[in-house]
Amino acid sequence: MEDSVIDRNLERIRKDLILQGLTYDPLTDDLLDHVCCMIESEMESGSAFESSYDKVMSVIEPGSIPKIQHQTLLLLDKKFQRMKNFTYLFGLSSALVTIIGAFFKRMHWPGAGILLTVGIAMVVLVFLPLYFIINYREQTEKKNPIFGIVGYLTLFLLLAGALFKIMHWPGAGILIEVSIAFLIVGFIPLYVVNVFQKGGGKKRTLPYIVMLMVGIALIMVYSHINMSKYLLDIYMEESLINETSLEIVSDQTAGLIELSSGNAEADVQENISRIHEKAGSLQKMITMMKEGMITFVEQPGMPINKIRDIDNRGAGREAIVDSGLGREFETESRDFREMLKVLVRDPVIMAQIEDHLEFTGKVWPYEHGTSNIVNDPLMKNYYKLTDASKGIALSEYVAIDYLLHQQ
Amino acid sequence: MIANDLLKGTLRTIVLKLLADNRRMYGYEITRRVEELSDGKIRLTFGALYPVLHKLEADGHIQTEVEYVGKRVRKYYSLTEKGRSWTQQKVDEFFDFVNTLTYVLKPTPA
Numbered sequence: 001m002e003d004s005v006i007d008r009n010l011e012r013i014r015k016d017l018i019l020q021g022l023t024y025d026p027l028t029d030d031l032l033d034h035v036c037c038m039i040e041s042e043m044e045s046g047s048a049f050e051s052s053y054d055k056v057m058s059v060i061e062p063g064s065i066p067k068i069q070h071q072t073l074l075l076l077d078k079k080f081q082r083m084k085n086f087t088y089l090f091g092l093s094s095a096l097v098t099i100i101g102a103f104f105k106r107m108h109w110p111g112a113g114i115l116l117t118v119g120i121a122m123v124v125l126v127f128l129p130l131y132f133i134i135n136y137r138e139q140t141e142k143k144n145p146i147f148g149i150v151g152y153l154t155l156f157l158l159l160a161g162a163l164f165k166i167m168h169w170p171g172a173g174i175l176i177e178v179s180i181a182f183l184i185v186g187f188i189p190l191y192v193v194n195v196f197q198k199g200g201g202k203k204r205t206l207p208y209i210v211m212l213m214v215g216i217a218l219i220m221v222y223s224h225i226n227m228s229k230y231l232l233d234i235y236m237e238e239s240l241i242n243e244t245s246l247e248i249v250s251d252q253t254a255g256l257i258e259l260s261s262g263n264a265e266a267d268v269q270e271n272i273s274r275i276h277e278k279a280g281s282l283q284k285m286i287t288m289m290k291e292g293m294i295t296f297v298e299q300p301g302m303p304i305n306k307i308r309d310i311d312n313r314g315a316g317r318e319a320i321v322d323s324g325l326g327r328e329f330e331t332e333s334r335d336f337r338e339m340l341k342v343l344v345r346d347p348v349i350m351a352q353i354e355d356h357l358e359f360t361g362k363v364w365p366y367e368h369g370t371s372n373i374v375n376d377p378l379m380k381n382y383y384k385l386t387d388a389s390k391g392i393a394l395s396e397y398v399a400i401d402y403l404l405h406q407q
Numbered sequence: 408m409i410a411n412d413l414l415k416g417t418l419r420t421i422v423l424k425l426l427a428d429n430r431r432m433y434g435y436e437i438t439r440r441v442e443e444l445s446d447g448k449i450r451l452t453f454g455a456l457y458p459v460l461h462k463l464e465a466d467g468h469i470q471t472e473v474e475y476v477g478k479r480v481r482k483y484y485s486l487t488e489k490g491r492s493w494t495q496q497k498v499d500e501f502f503d504f505v506n507t508l509t510y511v512l513k514p515t516p517a
Binding site: 004006007010026027029030031032033034036037038064067068071072075076 | 433434435438453454457458459460461462465473476477478479480481482
């Protein structure tokens with residue numbers, strides 16, 4: 001039997017395919033037969049072998065043969081497939097743990113910290129490295145891994161920074177600063193270069209877009225804290241001064257009350273103790289609201305200068321607004337003012353008292369101020385409380401002093 | 408033409424079903440038959456076909472016989488026993504999916 005034209009050129013076709021990068025023998029047989037069939041089909045329509053062969057080879061995109069081989073080998077690599085499945089499953093479950101942790105945190109349920117830490121650690125230490133390795137191995141032409149490595153480091157730092165920030169661990173600021181530096185001088189330029197080099201491929205952009213968004217969000221959060229840091233400092237200093245004043249005034253008032261016992265007339269005595277009692281219950285409410293806020297950010301018993309930077313806008317809402325204490329405090333402090341108005345007849349002294357109790361009208365306009373309390377960070381709300389507390393103590397002192405000297 | 412991303416998940420089912428209906432087929436034959444059956448709407452490239460065939464073979468769903476055509480080797484693919492029941496399952500799954508999709512996507516009467 002005479003050899004067909006294809007059989008005569010078989011070795012040449014095989015060599016051409018191998019030249020294109022075909023090395024896996026089981027696939028070589030398939031592709032060789034396939035290409036020959038394509039040539040035969042071309043020749044059936046009357047073309048000569050050479051032109052048919054050229055036509056068939058021109059249809060095969062350059063680089064597509066190594067790609068087929070690479071995909072085939074990866075599909076056959078059981079270990080790789082298991083690793084891939086494991087990675088996706090792992091990524092999904094660690095994301096789930098993180099989200100549940102965030103939800104717990106939002107609800108202030110116990111265990112939020114552990115869930116968040118474990119979830120983010122799983123993402124950063126296991127999922128991301130695996131993801132980048134798989135991604136790299138799936139590429140037919142190995143691209144420079146620098147992009148993946150910089151991307152990984154940026155994500156690593158961003159997520160670690162976010163975790164440190166959420167957990168109020170020391171070093172969060174530095175981590176975030178470094179990760180933003182990575183994002184701006186490392187990742188974004190590389191990303192832009194990569195996009196322009198590739199031109200078409202949009203498939204893998206999603207994880208990077210997500211990453212970019214996380215970065216931008218963090219920049220926004222961070223810059224906000226940066227802006228108000230100066231203000232937070234002022235509020236903290238003022239709060240500490242208010243608390244010191246409160247102590248001094250309380251001591252003075254205690255001295256006055258001691259002096260009055262036994263010396264003042266019975267009805268004056270009674271009025272003094274009414275004022276003292278009322279002022280005491282107002283102070284107690286303030287203490288409750290302060291402690292409520294500090295408990296809210298999971299730092300019970302912490303002095304305020306230690307938690308100045310905790311920017312938790314939920315504290316005021318929970319401890320002052322939602323607890324109902326703020327409203328109760330507002331009503332009670334108005335009663336206190338009305339009570340003093342009846343007892344203090346001297347307009348000059350009363351003007352002094354009104355000045356000290358200004359928070360009931362202006363500084364502490366609860367009716368109009370709900371949104372302020374809800375939106376202000378803990379430090380500012382704490383300051384408002386110390387200011388009200390000092391005002392109550394001062395007006396108590398002034399009123400008792402007036403009653404004692406009036407006789 | 409049917410978009411590639413729509414086809415992605417069903418390629419394996421198509422190949423299995425063709426092999427179930429024909430005793431044995433070789434790669435080029437499969438691509439031609441798919442084109443024929445789909446009226447040219449599905450153009451199966453060998454780049455998509457062979458990785459799937461090799462994977463199915465490695466998983467024991469199909470087997471190969473080698474025959475010489477002239478001087479070159481031709482590999483015929485056919486279903487194994489394991490592959491036959493699996494094919495039925497995959498085809499059923501697919502119809503179930505299509506029915507669900509039809510139901511979901513069909514225009515609701517106003």
